[in-house]
Amino acid sequence: MVKKAVLATPAELPGEAVQAERFEKARSAQATAVLEDYVELIDDLLASDGEARPTDIARRLGVTHATAIKTITRLKREGLATSKLYRGVFLTPEGHGLADRVRSRHRLVVDLLRAVGVPEDCAELDAEGIEHHVSDVALAAFARFLKRQSP
Amino acid sequence: MVKKAVLATPAELPGEAVQAERFEKARSAQATAVLEDYVELIDDLLASDGEARPTDIARRLGVTHATAIKTITRLKREGLATSKLYRGVFLTPEGHGLADRVRSRHRLVVDLLRAVGVPEDCAELDAEGIEHHVSDVALAAFARFLKRQSP
DNA sequence: CATAATATGTAGCTTTGGCTACATCATTTT
DNA sequence: AAAATGATGTAGCCAAAGCTACATATTATG
Numbered sequence: 001m002v003k004k005a006v007l008a009t010p011a012e013l014p015g016e017a018v019q020a021e022r023f024e025k026a027r028s029a030q031a032t033a034v035l036e037d038y039v040e041l042i043d044d045l046l047a048s049d050g051e052a053r054p055t056d057i058a059r060r061l062g063v064t065h066a067t068a069i070k071t072i073t074r075l076k077r078e079g080l081a082t083s084k085l086y087r088g089v090f091l092t093p094e095g096h097g098l099a100d101r102v103r104s105r106h107r108l109v110v111d112l113l114r115a116v117g118v119p120e121d122c123a124e125l126d127a128e129g130i131e132h133h134v135s136d137v138a139l140a141a142f143a144r145f146l147k148r149q150s151p
Numbered sequence: 152m153v154k155k156a157v158l159a160t161p162a163e164l165p166g167e168a169v170q171a172e173r174f175e176k177a178r179s180a181q182a183t184a185v186l187e188d189y190v191e192l193i194d195d196l197l198a199s200d201g202e203a204r205p206t207d208i209a210r211r212l213g214v215t216h217a218t219a220i221k222t223i224t225r226l227k228r229e230g231l232a233t234s235k236l237y238r239g240v241f242l243t244p245e246g247h248g249l250a251d252r253v254r255s256r257h258r259l260v261v262d263l264l265r266a267v268g269v270p271e272d273c274a275e276l277d278a279e280g281i282e283h284h285v286s287d288v289a290l291a292a293f294a295r296f297l298k299r300q301s302p
Numbered sequence: 303c304a305t306a307a308t309a310t311g312t313a314g315c316t317t318t319g320g321c322t323a324c325a326t327c328a329t330t331t332t
Numbered sequence: 333a334a335a336a337t338g339a340t341g342t343a344g345c346c347a348a349a350g351c352t353a354c355a356t357a358t359t360a361t362g
Contacts, residue, residue: 141267178320217311309356321344
């Protein structure tokens with residue numbers, strides 16, 4: 001290393017440890033993103049169709065059924081879902097709770113995007129990726145902001 | 152399949168194809184997220200230190216140097232960076248352009264989060280994950296919103 | 303200059319989440 | 333009832349991004 005980089009611009013270049021933590025957090029959020037998507041979708045399908053079948057899940061997510069089944073296996077391993085052979089997928093209480101949190105977070109993100117002027121289609125589209133990275137603190141701020149806007 | 156689910160709640164349950172596209176888009180955004188992080192960081196290091204060494208990059212990202220080197224190899228393969236043995240990493244014009252776009256997007260996201268009331272620390276933390284999923288259309292909306300707020 | 307410390311690179315392993323191809327089970331149609 | 337269709341499951345492949353462990357090169361230090 002040549003220079004120790006004693007922070008020429010402290011506001012913009014955060015300390016190494018701090019920055020590393022940010023990336024670490026983003027990575028771990030990403031690791032659960034897929035699980036969250038599956039759980040929310042399964043919950044939707046259970047509510048609307050009364051059942052959530054691997055093939056339907058796969059079609060909705062835009063992946064092959066083989067991929068869906070593999071991820072469902074992971075859901076079961078993590079205690080979020082159960083499935084009976086040829087009888088579809090179900091959520092455990094933990095899975096259901098997660099689905100609820102994910103869904104309300106998704107709505108809040110979409111609402112906020114709309115409130116700051118993002119077109120509806122775009123808001124839905126972007127929210128799908130954004131939602132997994134919004135912390136509870138930010139969510140609370142979103143809720144306050146929305147209440148202030150339209151009380 | 153039991154029921155065709157003729158959209159009991161059209162506003163909430165989008166068509167299969169539409170929904171699949173959303174997930175597909177989020178997945179592809181995620182695929183480039185790591186590259187974007189590396190490129191932005193390398194650009195920062197080049198600006199502040201005059202060089203970007205694998206070990207520094209690794210420390211900043213919170214990964215081992217082996218991981219960093221492997222991803223740098225991918226950057227080179229994708230035409231975003233170059234590197235000379237033991238001489239650090241450099242960005243191609245494409246890499247530099249990407250870094251600029253990523254940085255301005257990052258700032259805009261942080262500013263928006265701040266503007267809707269998210270605490271500063273939290274805004275920085277969340278932006279790291281969010282930024283990769285914000286479309287140009289949404290970014291434009293953010294910019295308009297911010298201009299309206301503080302003209 | 304020789305040695306220690308640090309940086310860099312390579313090899314090989316793991317998990318995740320994609321995929322295709324093939325096999326089996328269930329349901330619907332003829 | 334038999335056959336076709338569609339759903340489900342299994343096996344094996346791939347790439348990405350992490351890791352540890354080891355090897356080598358460079359730089360600093362005694």
